[in-house]
Amino acid sequence: MKTVVLPFYVKLACVLLSILLLGYLAILGHTILAPLILGFLCSVLLLPLANLLERNFQMPRSVSSLLSSIALVILIGAVFTLLxxxxxxxxxxxxxxxxxxxxxxxxxxFWISDTFHVNNKAQIDYINQAASKSLSTGTTLLSKTLMSLSSLFLLLLFSFLYTFFILFHRRLIVRFLVNSFKENHSPVVYEIVYQIQYIIKRYVVGLFLQMLIVTILACLAFYFIGVKYSFLLGLITGIFNIIPYVGIFTALVITVLITFATSTATNVLFVVIALVVIHAVDGNYIMPKIVGSKVQINTLIALIGLVLGEMLWGITGMFLSIPIIAIMKVVFDRVPELKPWGMLLGDESSEEGSYMKIPKRTRKQKIENLLD
Structure with a gap:
């Protein structure tokens, strides 16, 4: 039978069309896919706890999955309560x-009047005119805010449900993935599954460690500067820092506004300097050593992923973009036809096959945990 070889431009057109179609489906399926992926990440993080409850306390799978999911909710609730x-x-x-x-x-x-020679009445008229325009759109802004809050609540609710059911049906899901391919490919599928679990768990743990370190550094800096709400602003800085690239600037704006309203201009300047230094330490040491070593993705691909994630799913997409790219790299590195794409996603400084450096004992335990 004669094999048909497609020209390069036909292959390129098919690839581009597939990417556009996937992006369109991702936008349409945002309500389902975003909490599903978030629930998948949470379930991978909670898998050791669920296995511990099942093996050491002889709990049924349903009870261990439910208690593990509730533990995560309690942890998140404690953070929000403190905030x-x-x-x-x-x-x-x-x-x-x-x-x-x-x-x-x-x-x-007074400064505007003295510098630009604009009298106070003209300034007040301009402010009133701008305020009237803002009030005309106040109802729309309020409705959008309420819709955003309801969307956040639904996202958290469905993420909790997906976390529980993925933990409960994890054996079924793994067997489905294995049976979807030929029998001789089963070792590769198991390899990909436990590598994804290994990387995601280390990435999420590294992310929390990064948030904790940045929070402590910011709290100490604000305390010694003399900022009134040093703990609150440090906590906000640590939480917002999870959002790559834009989070620290959002925290900077909030911190500067609150410090400006409660302290002197000198302290505002010190706060800006402190946050710039913390961001430099985070970007050059904390992020590469704690988080970057877990997910070896080059900066260009990470930045493109963040932009595409924000375009598709907003802040949720920005948060999920890095682990999604990491999962794609794991799959690409294990499929011979896709290895060049895995090289493109990876970092030049990382050693080839770095994802494979998992101890054999850990590898065996992970497969047993998935199938038990």
Whole structure:
């Protein structure tokens, strides 16, 4: 039988069309895919706890999966409770914030009048005109905010459900993946499955360690500078720092505004310097040593993935883009036809086959954990 060889431009057109189709399907399936992938990441992280409850305490799979999922909810709830407690104390000082902001606005108004020779009445008229335009869109803004909160609640709810069911049916899922390929490919499928589990677990743990270290550094810096809400602002900095590239700048804006309303301009300058130094330490040491060593993806691909993730799924897509690319690299490295793409996703400084450096004992334990 004669084999048909397609021209290069036909292959390229098929690849581009497939990428566009996948992107379109990802946009349409955002409501299902985003919590499903997030639940998958959480289930991989909770798998050791579920195995511990099953083996050491003889719990049924359903009970161990449920308790593991609830433990994650309690941990996340504790973080949000701590953050809410700090925000409530911040809200109690709102009158002082308002007075400080009014004073700063008056000083700014005087500076504009003295520098640009724009009288106070013209400035007030311009502000009133801008405020009236903002009020006309206030209802739309409020409705969008409520929809965002409801979407976040649904995302967390379905992520919890997916986490539980993936943990509960993990043996069935693995066997489905193995049986989807020929029998001689079973070792490769098992290899890919436990490598994905290994990498995701280390990546998520590294991400939490990074958040903890950045939070501690920011809290200490703000405390010694003399910022009033040093713990709250340090916690916000650590949490927002999880969002690559843009998170630290968002935390910088929030921290500068709160510091400006509660302290002097000198402290604001010190806060900016402290955050720049923390970001430099995080980008050059913490991120490469703790997180980057877990997922060896080059900076260009990571940046493209973040942009595409934000375009498709917003902040959720930015958070999920790095682990998704890491999973793709694991698959590409194990499929001979896709190895060049795995090289493209990887880092030049990383050694070839670095994902394969998993102890044999750990490898055997992981396969047993997936099938038990």
């Amino acid at each position: 809410g407690t700090q925000l409530s104390s911040l809200a109690n000082d709102w009158p002082a914030f308002k007075q400080q902001l009014l004073k700063s606005a008056a000083d700014l108004q």
